[in-house]
Amino acid sequence: MASSSATSSSINVTGFDQQPGSPLFSVLPGEVRNEIFALALIQYDEDDANAYPEDSYWYRPGFRGPRRSSSSLLRTCKLAYAEGQKVFLREQEFAFWFDRGPEGRTGSDSCERFFLGLTAEQSRDLRRLRFFTQMYWLEGGDNLAFLFSQPRFRPESLTVTVRYSDWWHWEHDSPLRMREDWLRGFRGPAGLRELRVEYETLVGKRDEMMRIVERNKRWKLAVGGKRTVGRDEDGVEEEVMEEDEGGYLSAEGTALEEWRWTGTSRLGGRAWEHHGEGDTVEYVVITDTWRFVEGAMSEADRERRFEQRLDPARRIYITQDYDVASRKRNMALHTQAIQPDIEPL
Known part of the structure; x- marks a missing residue:
């Protein structure tokens, strides 16, 4: 689940380690890392337990429940946070x-x-x-x-x-x-x-x-x-x-x-006369x-x-x-x- 830490302004990312021992940063080019971050941070719907009520005003395709991104990758190190956050904000x-x-x-x-x-x-x-x-x-x-x-x-x-x-x-x-x-x-x-x-x-x-x-x-x-x-x-x-x-x-x-x-x-938790007698519109x-x-x-x-x-x-x-x-x-x-x-x- 994504948290506010994904866009937190309180994290100091100055002076971070360049991670020369990590293949992610020392071997893969930046373009490939960006693709990895984009896939890792892709949005998904919450499970059914947190889904919006179908008769709520805000339920619709693409918004059936809170949409989250897993930000755990951003927490691995400051360099991952600095690079991944840009992708997170750009793609979502x-x-x-x-x-x-x-x-x-x-x-x-x-x-x-x-x-x-x-x-x-x-x-x-x-x-x-x-x-x-x-x-x-x-x-x-x-x-x-x-x-x-x-x-x-x-x-x-x-x-x-x-x-x-x-x-x-x-x-x-x-x-x-x-x-x-x-x-x-x-x-x-x-x-x-x-x-x-x-x-x-x-x-x-x-x-x-x-x-x-x-x-x-x-x-x-x-x-x-x-x-x-x-x-x-x-x-x-x-x-x-x-x-x-x-x-x-x-x-x-x-x-x-x-x-x-x-x-x-x-809609809004109630029926509406002009919607007719059917269950759907x-x-x-x-x-x-x-x-x-x-x-x-x-x-x-x-x-x-x-x-x-x-x-x-x-x-x-x-x-x-x-x-x-x-x-x-x-x-x-x-x-x-x-x-x-x-x-x-």
């Missing part, structure tokens, strides 16, 4: 829920605390994230903007999954709807090279969902730039964005992926992908978007030195009794 996908998720991985505070626990080097090595987002959390875009403002938030790939139970008023079988504000004001961190958005609903509502998928696909998404805080001509504090013309994310020309899965008709998942395009966004696409401004209370990472900001946020989160949990799921 780290998942967070906003909201309706498993304990310890749900809510903005848990996600923020995770990144506060990473060193600068670890944040560079971590590449893949997944967010399960309820509509109230996602639509406005401000929650994403706050997480993106954290200096240690530096993934190359982010997957945003909108589950069937994340749509507005799914409990009443309401028509699917999603505001575009989160895409219109999207500005990812500078190193983000891919955004995958998974849309999920019941098979019978596929055409309804596809209208939203096709509408969203047209958006071009900003990445990079620097948020600062200045003052306007009246001396009032305002947020300023310094543009980065290096590139943007586009879904133009990317193929949609579609797959289906069957789950229990009970069938879900359809459509995935769209935005990839990095070099160069400046067109004027037409630029005019369609707006800059997402952070609430003054959430500007801490852009107004203060990171060490100062991280101490303040750690103290605030500790006061709220949010415990760190940095195991990958």
Whole structure:
């Protein structure tokens, strides 16, 4: 079972032995060692005793229970830890829920605390994230903007999954709807090279969902730039964005992926009238992908978007030195009794 030691920032790996007597380090080239570490640290589901309830909101293919990695190899010596941890962070996908998720991985505070626990080097090595987002959390875009403002938030790939139970008023079988504000004001961190958005609903509502998928696909998404805080001509504090013309994310020309899965008709521990009398329901998942395009966004696409401004209370990472900001946020989160949990799921 993987533990938080796999990404612990408290282990001193300076001055480690180069292990000349070990064939792993003295004979095998680094590329082969990386493959060994990747296989040894591969994620797996917990046993049935720890599986998620099938009628929970977070049970789905790939997430049938806590996903773990055996980190025992990393504990053999400091050199194994130093090399293996990079592979561990690079290869694994780290998942967070906003909201309706498993304990310890749900809510903005848990996600923020995770990144506060990473060193600068670890944040560079971590590449893949997944967010399960309820509509109230996602639509406005401000929650994403706050997480993106954290200096240690530096993934190359982010997957945003909108589950069937994340749509507005799914409990009443309401028509699917999603505001575009989160895409219109999207500005990812500078190193983000891919955004995958998974849309999920019941098979019978596929055409309804596809209208939203096709509408969203047209958006071009900003990445990079620097948020600062200045003052306007009246001396009032305002947020300023310094543009980065290096590139943007586009879904133009990317193929949609579609797959289906069957789950229990009970959800959240209860039955739902619009699910019918059967024991199961069938879900359809459509995935769209935005990839990095070099160069400046067109004027037409630029005019369609707006800059997402952070609430003054959430500007801490852009107004203060990171060490100062991280101490303040750690103290605030500790006061709220949010415990760190940095195991990958």
